[in-house]
Amino acid sequence: MTTRRLILTRSAAIVGAASTGLLLPQIARAQGNKVRVGLMLPYTGTFAQLGVAIENGVRMAIDEKGGKLGGREIEWFKVDDESEPSKGVENATKLVQRDKVDVLIGTVHSGVQMGIQKVARDSGVLNLIPNAGVHAATRSLCAPNVFRTSFTNSQPTLALGQAMIAKGHKKAVWITWKYAAGDEAFEGFRDSYTKAGGTIVKELGLPFPNVEFQALLTEIASLKPDAVACFFAGGGAAKFIRDYAAAGLKGKIPLYGSGFLTEGVLDAAGPAADGIITTMHYSDSLDTPRNKQFRLAYATTFRSQPDVYAVQGYDTGLLLAQGAAAVKGDLNNKQALYKAMESAVIDSPRGKWTMSKSHNPVQDIYLRVVENKENKVLGVAAKALADSGAGCKMG
Numbered sequence: 001m002t003t004r005r006l007i008l009t010r011s012a013a014i015v016g017a018a019s020t021g022l023l024l025p026q027i028a029r030a031q032g033n034k035v036r037v038g039l040m041l042p043y044t045g046t047f048a049q050l051g052v053a054i055e056n057g058v059r060m061a062i063d064e065k066g067g068k069l070g071g072r073e074i075e076w077f078k079v080d081d082e083s084e085p086s087k088g089v090e091n092a093t094k095l096v097q098r099d100k101v102d103v104l105i106g107t108v109h110s111g112v113q114m115g116i117q118k119v120a121r122d123s124g125v126l127n128l129i130p131n132a133g134v135h136a137a138t139r140s141l142c143a144p145n146v147f148r149t150s151f152t153n154s155q156p157t158l159a160l161g162q163a164m165i166a167k168g169h170k171k172a173v174w175i176t177w178k179y180a181a182g183d184e185a186f187e188g189f190r191d192s193y194t195k196a197g198g199t200i201v202k203e204l205g206l207p208f209p210n211v212e213f214q215a216l217l218t219e220i221a222s223l224k225p226d227a228v229a230c231f232f233a234g235g236g237a238a239k240f241i242r243d244y245a246a247a248g249l250k251g252k253i254p255l256y257g258s259g260f261l262t263e264g265v266l267d268a269a270g271p272a273a274d275g276i277i278t279t280m281h282y283s284d285s286l287d288t289p290r291n292k293q294f295r296l297a298y299a300t301t302f303r304s305q306p307d308v309y310a311v312q313g314y315d316t317g318l319l320l321a322q323g324a325a326a327v328k329g330d331l332n333n334k335q336a337l338y339k340a341m342e343s344a345v346i347d348s349p350r351g352k353w354t355m356s357k358s359h360n361p362v363q364d365i366y367l368r369v370v371e372n373k374e375n376k377v378l379g380v381a382a383k384a385l386a387d388s389g390a391g392c393k394m395g
Contacts, residue, residue: 034075035324035331038095040106040116041130043080046234047108050309051080054130056302057313058105058320064297065321070329077101081112088115096123102331103128105316108309110134110153110180120146126331130316131309135184135387138360142392144338147359149316149346151281152387153181153231154188156258159279159365159382160229161192164256169227171201172256173220176231177208185231185258193229201225211239217247228253233260238268245272259283259368259375264307266373273370279381281363282308282350285374294349306349315348322346358389 039058041051055078068074077099079091092115095101103126107113113132120127120143127146129137133153137146164172174189176182182205190200201223204216220228228249232240237260244250250272259280266273284295284307294314298306306314319341326340327333346353346361353363367381 034073035069035103035329036075036077036099036101037069037320038077038079038099038101038104038106040079040081040091040095040104040112042083042108043078045083047083050108050131053307053309054105054108054313054316056298057306057310057315058130058317060298060301061314061317062321065325068329069321070324070327070331072324072329081107081109083109083112085109085111085115088112089118090115092116092119096125101125103320105130105320107132113137114141117141117143117146124334126334126337128316128320130312133184134180135187138356138358138387138392139389140391142358142389142394144394145334147319147341147355149319149361150312151363152360153184154186154191155360155363155385155387156260156279156281156365157185157188157229157231158192158387159367159385160189160256160258161194161196161198163277163279163367163381164193164227164229165196165198167227167254169225169254169256170197171199171226173202173204173223173225173228174200174230175204175216175220175228177210177236178205179208181233182208182231188258189229189231209236211236213240213243214247217243217249220253221247221249225253227256229256230261231258233263234265235268237261238265241265241269241276242272250275259308262368262370262375266370266375270373274372276370277378278368278370278375279365280308280368280375281361281365282311283366283368283375283377285376286350286366287377288349288351290347290351291349311349315346315350315353318346318348319344354384356386356389357394358387358392360387360389362386 043051105128108131110132129148131150133151255276257278259278322344323337323341327337351364353361356362364380365382365385367378368375
């Protein structure tokens with residue numbers, strides 16, 4: 001049985017190879033003029049909406065540039081990464097080896113990004129990261145062909161410490177889920193808060209994605225810090241905000257966080273979120289002509305409101321279009337392509353930003369407060385903030 005199956009498989013492979021061989025010249029000629037763009041994003045599960053918003057943003061930016069890259073037509077390839085780290089390498093390999101993409105855009109989940117990172121480093125394919133904030137991607141595992149258009153996990157919280165000290169909060173408790181994103185967000189908070197003269201009274205954590213906050217909230221009440229700083233996101237963030245208020249802490253101990261705490265969860269969190277202050281590289285309410293123009297165009301095109309993920313996707317499209325234009329569509333001219341992308345100034349809805357030496361955005365981080373289900377901008381918490389890029393050796 002096994003032998004027969006093996007023979008059949010081999011025969012099929014030989015026939016497949018033969019037919020491919022026959023068709024290869026025509027395929028090469030027909031597709032030679034097209035840039036092959038692979039999207040590896042979550043299209044199912046918890047992060048599905050994020051994947052859709054990112055893809056919308058990418059396509060919108062490229063459509064605004066005439067729907068081509070450096071004058072060449074585009075062929076799109078899509079893989080649902082399911083936010084499943086164990087399939088990261090396999091899915092990225094499909095796009096690179098099977099679909100022969102020129103550029104791989106992905107992803108949202110940091111664990112999946114580590115799989116893409118391995119494939120990008122091994123194959124040399126251009127990888128643009130539209131969300132995943134994992135430090136290693138632009139630190140110890142940085143690569144000339146990997147560019148991030150979003151943030152590192154510690155970037156938003158790196159702007160938080162000074163803002164809290166300015167409000168007179170000298171003793172703080174930190175709380176998060178115990179996983180990579182939480183640990184890396186803490187690094188930014190710890191570095192900025194202690195440098196500004198603050199003392200972290202206690203670090204509290206619970207396993208991801210546990211949302212049983214009660215015991216930790218009781219502990220916060222007994223510690224009586226000047227303020228609480230945290231990293232949570234998604235549905236868990238909404239529950240934390242509601243539980244914080246229900247525990248009687250709202251109005252007594254001010255709550256601060258990385259911007260993801262209040263991103264996309266304000267309807268679910270309700271009035272409990274009012275007054276929460278966060279730091280983030282974007283806000284829906286940014287009062288600039290560029291942001292208003294973007295928001296109107298996005299809403300008109302997709303019949304939905306854009307969020308930070310749509311902006312990051314949009315900026316990914318802008319960066320790719322700028323790079324492709326510089327090399328007149330020849331993405332194989334890698335040295336010139338990377339140089340153009342490294343020196344790009346992205347005119348983003350979040351404000352203009354540039355690329356750091358380790359290929360991560362150098363960008364303004366905004367101070368925001370929640371008012372009536374909106375993140376209102378109070379000002380700029382940090383101008384042109386760069387991630388350290390520690391351990392990055394390009395080569």
